[in-house]
Amino acid sequence: MPETATSVREISFGEAIREALAEELRRDKTVLLMGEDVAEAGTTFKVLKGLVEEFGTDRIIDTPISEAGFAGLGVGAAMTGLRPVIDLMFGDFLTLVMDQLVNQAAKIHYMSGGKWKVPMVLRATMGATRRSAAQHSQSLHAWPSHVPGLKVVIPSTPYDAKGLMKTAIRDDNPVVFFEDKISYTKVKGPVPDEDYAIPFGVADVKREGRDITLVGTSSMVQVALGAAAMLEDIGISAEVVDPRTTWPLDEKTLVESAKKTSRAMVIDEGYFRYGVTGEIASVIQEGAFYDLDGPVRRLGAMHVPIPFSPSLEDVTVPTERDVFELARKMCNK
Amino acid sequence: MTPPTDKLIQMYRQMLAIRLFEERVNDLYTRALMPGLAHLYIGEEAVAVGICAALTNEDYITSTHRGHGHCLAKGASPRLMFAELLGKEAGYCKGKGGSMHIADPATGNLGANAIVGGSAGIATGAAFSAKYLKNNRVVVCFFGEGALGQGLLYEEMNLAQLWKLPVIFACENNMYNEYTHFSETTAGDILGRPAAFGIAAEAVDGQDVRAVHAAATTYVERARRGEGPAFLLLNTYRYRGHHVGDIAREYYRPKQEEQHWSSTRDPIMLMSSWLLEQKHADQATLEAIQAELTSEMDAAVDFAVNSPYPDPDKVGQDVYA
Numbered sequence: 112m113p114e115t116a117t118s119v120r121e122i123s124f125g126e127a128i129r130e131a132l133a134e135e136l137r138r139d140k141t142v143l144l145m146g147e148d149v150a151e152a153g154t155t156f157k158v159l160k161g162l163v164e165e166f167g168t169d170r171i172i173d174t175p176i177s178e179a180g181f182a183g184l185g186v187g188a189a190m191t192g193l194r195p196v197i198d199l200m201f202g203d204f205l206t207l208v209m210d211q212l213v214n215q216a217a218k219i220h221y222m223s224g225g226k227w228k229v230p231m232v233l234r235a236t237m238g239a240t241r242r243s244a245a246q247h248s249q250s251l252h253a254w255p256s257h258v259p260g261l262k263v264v265i266p267s268t269p270y271d272a273k274g275l276m277k278t279a280i281r282d283d284n285p286v287v288f289f290e291d292k293i294s295y296t297k298v299k300g301p302v303p304d305e306d307y308a309i310p311f312g313v314a315d316v317k318r319e320g321r322d323i324t325l326v327g328t329s330s331m332v333q334v335a336l337g338a339a340a341m342l343e344d345i346g347i348s349a350e351v352v353d354p355r356t357t358w359p360l361d362e363k364t365l366v367e368s369a370k371k372t373s374r375a376m377v378i379d380e381g382y383f384r385y386g387v388t389g390e391i392a393s394v395i396q397e398g399a400f401y402d403l404d405g406p407v408r409r410l411g412a413m414h415v416p417i418p419f420s421p422s423l424e425d426v427t428v429p430t431e432r433d434v435f436e437l438a439r440k441m442c443n444k
Numbered sequence: 445m446t447p448p449t450d451k452l453i454q455m456y457r458q459m460l461a462i463r464l465f466e467e468r469v470n471d472l473y474t475r476a477l478m479p480g481l482a483h484l485y486i487g488e489e490a491v492a493v494g495i496c497a498a499l500t501n502e503d504y505i506t507s508t509h510r511g512h513g514h515c516l517a518k519g520a521s522p523r524l525m526f527a528e529l530l531g532k533e534a535g536y537c538k539g540k541g542g543s544m545h546i547a548d549p550a551t552g553n554l555g556a557n558a559i560v561g562g563s564a565g566i567a568t569g570a571a572f573s574a575k576y577l578k579n580n581r582v583v584v585c586f587f588g589e590g591a592l593g594q595g596l597l598y599e600e601m602n603l604a605q606l607w608k609l610p611v612i613f614a615c616e617n618n619m620y621n622e623y624t625h626f627s628e629t630t631a632g633d634i635l636g637r638p639a640a641f642g643i644a645a646e647a648v649d650g651q652d653v654r655a656v657h658a659a660a661t662t663y664v665e666r667a668r669r670g671e672g673p674a675f676l677l678l679n680t681y682r683y684r685g686h687h688v689g690d691i692a693r694e695y696y697r698p699k700q701e702e703q704h705w706s707s708t709r710d711p712i713m714l715m716s717s718w719l720l721e722q723k724h725a726d727q728a729t730l731e732a733i734q735a736e737l738t739s740e741m742d743a744a745v746d747f748a749v750n751s752p753y754p755d756p757d758k759v760g761q762d763v764y765a
């Protein structure tokens with residue numbers, strides 16, 4: 112956090128996102144929000160509460176339940192002078208907007224030889240353990256990360272969420288912004304009053320350490336920090352690194368941290384197979400191989416549809432205990 | 445109201461330009477000078493020309509895989525089009541888009557789209573911008589009747605009518621979704637679909653450029669006044685294959701049907717006879733136009749053929765703005 116901060120408040124992850132949106136709406140008349148129940152209801156998660164009172168229904172726009180319809184409309188609006196922020200509600204609904212996102216938004220700039228731009232933000236949620244079952248619990252951020260032309264943001268703290276949201280809105284490319292549902296109210300942190308933006312592709316070291324690097328994304332940053340505290344008690348010093356954006360990806364910081372500690376683990380809430388942990392682990396492996404004491408290890412969501420029952424759901428996502436146990440094994444303690 | 449003579453002649457000229465352009469595309473393909481394939485617009489020229497003649501340069505269009513006609517009618521340069529079709533650096537998209545992705549902000553062309561029905565959102569979004577920014581623009585979303593099977597189209601029609609957006613859904617019914625007659629893919633009455641949303645809709649003879657232009661003018665001006673979207677069903681026919689390589693077509697449509705359309709319903713022939721009959725032009729004028737366009741198209745092909753390919757170093761450019 113910059114030292115120039117005049118006044119710093121402790122706010123929640125959800126409040127930080129609302130502040131970023133409100134400030135950008137105030138700053139730029141071409142910014143607007145669109146989605147299901149975003150206006151008076153302030154979304155299912157109440158994150159946008161109060162915005163319609165200030166900005167009116169011309170800019171905080173309730174849509175029909177037509178995810179492809181309003182995402183596609185957002186693409187066209189973005190090409191022609193607006194900066195729409197499209198609210199997808201549940202990240203699971205990415206399936207419904209894939210053509211507009213992948214074949215349209217991501218490719219228009221390239222296919223047109225750089226002539227058209229798509230400055231659109233697609234807000235999506237992620238994260239399990241809310242007892243919402245298989246269609247409302249997924250973390251699908253690996254999907255857009257796979258597609259050239261998209262940028263993907265997965266913040267973990269209120270400070271990062273606010274600064275990255277501002278960058279997302281000001282960016283001239285389509286950006287998918289993933290918000291962890293549990294973090295909305297559960298994660299609180301210091302956020303300065305003044306305007307700031309955080310560049311994409313810059314990882315943040317959330318905790319410095321010497322013995323092992325824990326790369327965490329989104330909600331898994333808190334899990335990694337929790338595990339790091341437990342590891343400290345048994346004499347293992349863990350460094351926690353948060354890439355903050357899966358694309359662009361700050362390979363340098365990840366590799367340097369792994370070189371320094373000589374051990375690395377990647378923790379992410381997306382499905383374990385063919386996902387973010389695999390990509391980040393290879394980046395570290397390729398960049399730090401000769402400095403590593405052993406293979407890069409990974410923890411992710413189990414390769415099952417997320418179940419409903421708490422006893423089942425809780426074993427599908429990595430926990431502090433899982434990270435602690437694996438790290439301990441990797442450090443031979 | 446009949447448009448003034450110069451406008452009528454201009455529409456004739458533009459249809460002929462598209463025809464001559466497309467004949468050269470076919471020729472480039474058969475001479476193996478064009479990478480990939482192309483979907484020719486021959487036979488359907490009156491649709492793009494009649495509609496685009498009702499638009500201003502600032503108005504927007506979205507186009508399709510069969511898009512050369514739309515792009516040219518909206519003002520694209522044949523030189524830069526041919527260059528793009530041949531994958532050359534000088535092309536509209538620096539060779540990165542090709543036949544199915546011509547895009548050009550300078551003429552309001554939001555881009556041709558190779559996903560059937562895929563541009564309905566872009567068109568409706570551009571109409572949303574026009575209303576939000578109060579800049580008086582209108583958008584035309586061109587699509588083939590094959591797109592009637594896509595859900596996105598109906599989501600956009602709902603949004604457009606709900607929010608009274610200035611977008612014209614222009615359905616070009618050339619009767620075939622690739623190699624399948626539309627009657628095998630389309631239930632019920634096509635015009636019943638926009639009607640269900642309360643969208644103003646009309647069927648138009650897509651071979652009659654004056655009829656197309658008249659209908660387009662009515663609905664474009666209506667949209668410009670803020671009265672909302674419209675749906676035009678343009679009945680037309682593609683003379684050639686689904687793409688340049690689709691030569692043996694008898695398994696899906698009879699030769700007599702093709703001959704019937706090209707010999708009795710040809711939009712260029714219908715317009716030229718009408719212009720002569722009504723004394724808007726004489727034979728010599730029409731012949732001069734043909735000669736002029738022929739040399740323009742030949743020069744455009746030469747330009748494209750002799751243009752360099754993009755440097756492989758440029759492959760990574762323009763992924764991000």
Ligand SMILES: Cc1ncc(C[n+]2csc(CCOP(=O)(O)OP(=O)(O)O)c2C)c(N)n1
Binds near residue numbers: 510558559587590620
């Ligand atoms: C979503 C999608 N499905 C299938 C295709 C393959 N395809 C390309 S053109 C075409 C037929 C389109 O028919 P129509 O919309 O009537 O347009 P026309 O070719 O007759 O102009 C198909 C199926 C595609 N490009 N996109």
